[in-house]
Amino acid sequence: MATQWIQSDPNTMMGKPVIAGTRTTVELILEKLAMGETIGQILAAHPRLTREAVLAALDFAKESS
Numbered sequence: 001m002a003t004q005w006i007q008s009d010p011n012t013m014m015g016k017p018v019i020a021g022t023r024t025t026v027e028l029i030l031e032k033l034a035m036g037e038t039i040g041q042i043l044a045a046h047p048r049l050t051r052e053a054v055l056a057a058l059d060f061a062k063e064s065s
Helices: 026-034 039-045 051-064
Strands: none
Touching (some): 026 039, 039 051
């Protein structure tokens, strides 16, 4: 699931994994969640994201650890 949503390109955000079609990093999503933001708050702050994309970021992080 995560692989269709997550991209890593050396020319985008220094190669950090991002949500496909955006410059929103997986790292940023994880930081916001760790600080207590809800998925709804993240979506409100980043209108190009979807719930599925945020969940894919979590899956990606889980698979990467």
